[in-house]
Amino acid sequence: MKKVNIKNFKKTLSKFTTGVTVVCVKDKNIIYGKTVNSFNSLSLNPPLVLFSLGNYSSSIKTYLKTKYLTINILSKKQKNISNHFSKKNPDLKSVEFINGNNNTSFLKDCIANLECKLVDKIKKGDHIIFICKVINIKHNDLLKPLSYYNSKYI
Ligand SMILES: Cc1cc2nc3c(=O)[nH]c(=O)nc-3n(C[C@H](O)[C@H](O)[C@H](O)COP(=O)(O)O)c2cc1C
Numbered sequence: 001m002k003k004v005n006i007k008n009f010k011k012t013l014s015k016f017t018t019g020v021t022v023v024c025v026k027d028k029n030i031i032y033g034k035t036v037n038s039f040n041s042l043s044l045n046p047p048l049v050l051f052s053l054g055n056y057s058s059s060i061k062t063y064l065k066t067k068y069l070t071i072n073i074l075s076k077k078q079k080n081i082s083n084h085f086s087k088k089n090p091d092l093k094s095v096e097f098i099n100g101n102n103n104t105s106f107l108k109d110c111i112a113n114l115e116c117k118l119v120d121k122i123k124k125g126d127h128i129i130f131i132c133k134v135i136n137i138k139h140n141d142l143l144k145p146l147s148y149y150n151s152k153y154i
Contacts, residue, residue, distance in 0.1 A: 017149040020074045022085045023051060023130075024097075024105050025066040031097060031105045032059050035086040037148050038127075039071060047134040049114065052127040058088050060128070064121060069132065070100055071114040072107040075143035079153050081107065082146060101136060111146075112139040 002008045018037040025032050034053065042048040049071065053063055063069075074082055084090050097105040106113045116132035123129075147154045 014149070014151045017147055017154070020078075020082045020146045020148050020153075021051070022072045022074065022081060022107055023053075023063075024070045024072065024107065025063055025068075026103055026105055027062045027066065031092055032062050033085040033090065033092075033095075033107070034059065034063075035082050036071075039073075042131065048119070048131060049116065049134060050129055050131050052124075052129045054127055055123070056126065063130070064128070066118055068100075068102040068104050069116050069118060069130075070104050070106050071116060071132070072110045073112040073114075074107075074146040075109065075111040075140070076146050077143070078107075078109065078146055082153070106138075109143075110140070111143045113137070 019039070021036050021039045022033045023036045036051050036053070038052040040050055042050045051071070053060060084095065096108040098108055100106055100115045102115065104115055114134050115136035116134050118130060119133045120131035121128055
């Protein structure tokens, strides 16, 4: 067994294959998007999902005060979108959005989109867990998912 330090911990967790999402919020009509793979389902009834964000994130205050958000599950063709939204202050001019029902914005051409109401925030360690009630959904059966394993897209 290895010692649990940050390097070994990150490497071990990277062996868990995930999908890739971009979580979008809107504040004063400015859209914020962040690449997130800590997304997971939480409850079927009521329909709840969760994800976590580092409390050190440059836009954490905006995410903490939002009421509604979208979780956009990326397709294999959207590696560039994932890289784009993992940058600080990504340029939004090149990205196409669709308006949601609650002053929200969806990313186009995703394998699935969820419109959510933020219902709880739990601070744990250096991350904050966001618990969201899913209020609108859309999916595409023809696209393949973007996956992340060993710190690389697969
Ligand atoms: C595939 C992938 C998954 C990521 N998942 C998360 C995540 O679940 N939570 C998180 O806080 N940051 C995650 N990040 C990092 C953020 O996208 C972003 O790079 C980081 O928050 C730094 O930018 P910021 O300070 O503007 O938030 C991920 C990055 C990549 C490339």
